[in-house]
Amino acid sequence: MQKQYKKVVLAYSGGLDTSVIIPWLKEHYGCEVIAVAANVGQGDFELEGLEEKAIKTGASKCYIEDLTKEFVEDFIVPTxxxxxxxEGKYLLGTSFARPIIAKRLVEIAKKEGADAIVHGCTGKGNDQVRFELTIKAFAPTMDIIAPWRFWELDSREKEIAYAEEHNIPLKINRETNYSKDKNLWHLSHEGLDLEDPANEPLYDQILEMGVTPEKAPDVPTYVTIGFDKGTPVSVDGVKMTPVEILTKLNELGGANGVGIVDMVENRLVGMKSRGVYETPGGSILYFAHQSLEEICLDKETQHYKMQMAIKFSELVYNGLWYTPLREAMSAFVDSTQQTVTGEVKLKLYKGNIMNAGMTSPYSLYSEEIATFGEDNVYDQADSAGFINLFGLPLKVKALLDEKKIK
Structure with a gap:
């Protein structure tokens, strides 16, 4: 017998999945549905009329929570x-947006006395894991309903047909039915022609945050980004909040065709998936931050941090944000960032990001030592002894090999 619920909280975006879930839940459970939409910087277009739409399709109320500041400062900046x-390409735009949304879902579910939390993630995707792990972290006994795992609307075509039958307004149709996710950090595109890796993406049709490199200006754009302990704090000398900085860099990056990624990634659930990501401002910030670390971090710290970054990305991708390991890694990262302060000047040109100079009061780069000219601080004769000791294992093995040959 199907378990019944009196009141549920739905992660609501107004997209295809969550639009049809409201009437479907009422038909199958007869429960009150409270919709919760999260503003993580996706823009007014996606949020416009959302509350009215949720109520018209059967929700008793609709929360629209502005999580943008927390999203940028507590999730984007640490990452x-x-x-x-x-996997060397994906800047985790959807991945780190899910935990903050799920945490707010739990808070509202507890406030409203809900029996369960509902999400519209498919059984093939990563988001189901990201949502549910966070729910388990903050409400371990809360029931979770995931209609995609068992309902009869097992394709996006069937969902559209259901929406049409129930007079549910959609902002897509069968021809523009890409699966998208947008926030202040990025916009992802999946489905339709992108499901075949042999197809070149129809960039002119799908791009929303910027233009292709071919359509970017024929003259470069210069931008200077300031950092304080690893956190971006200014653009072109003007102090800004991280949200303002990302908004500004999205404009500059998008206009110059920066941050477009086409990749086939390995999903957590085991399959490969092809997607196109737009991350203009984020790509600029990553490039600038890494460049500044090159002069501010010592070799061993820089190299170890690079190795750890792979594991950090896997934790975020796999929905393990609220875990002791991720928190411990962030503590290590914060320790390394104490000297990552300075300014990085970049040149943006037709999809490319190039260094145009950087400075830091904590720079470990010494022109006096590194120079090819005459200097009085480095004795080049010291290198002979260093090479003899560094190469001693090779020499010992070579001598042993010679004895074996004889």
Whole structure:
């Protein structure tokens, strides 16, 4: 017998999945549905009319929570400082947006006395894991309903047909039915022609945050980003909040065709998935931050941090944000960032990001030591002894090999 619920809280975006879930829940459970939409910087277009739409399709109320500041400062910035990039390409735009949304869902579910939390993630995707692990972290006994695992609407085409039958307004149709996720950090595109890796993306049709490199200006754009202990604090000398900085860099990066990634990634659930990501401002920040670390971190710390960044990216991708390991890694990262302060000047040109100079009061770079000219601080004769000791294991093995040959 199907378990019944009196009141549920739904993670609501107004997209295809969550639009049809409200009437579907009422049909199958007869329960009160409270919609919760999270503003993580996706823009007014996606949030416009959301509350009215939720109520019209059957929700008893709709929360629209502005989480943008917390999202940028508590999720994006720590991941940026860690230098975490999943599989060398993906800047984790959807991944670190899910935990903050799920945490707020739990808070509202407890406030409203809900029996369960509902999400519209598919059984093939990563988001189901990210949502549910966070829910378990903050409400371990809360029931979770995931209709995609068992309902009859087992394709996006069937969902659209259901929406049409129930007069549910959609901002997509069968021809523009890409699966998208947008926030202040990025915009992702999946589905349709992108499901075949042999197809070149229809960039002119799908890009929303910027233009292709071919359509970018024929003259470069210069921008200077200031950091304080690894956190971005200014653009072109003007102090800004992280939200303002990201908004500004999205504009500059998008206009110059920066941050477009086409990749086939390994999903947590085992399959490979092809997606196109737009991350203009984020790509600029990653490039600038890594460049500043090159002069501010010592070799051993820099190299170890690079190794750790791979694991950090996997934790974020896999929905393990609220875990002791991620928190411990962030503590290590914060320790390394104490001297990552300074300014990085970049040149943006037709999809490219190039260094145009950087300075830091904590720079470990010494022109006097590194120079090819005459200097009085480095005795080049010292290198002979260093090489003899560094190469001693090779020499010992070579001598042993010679004895074996004889």
């Amino acid at each position: 940026l400082k860690a230098g975490a990039v999943y």
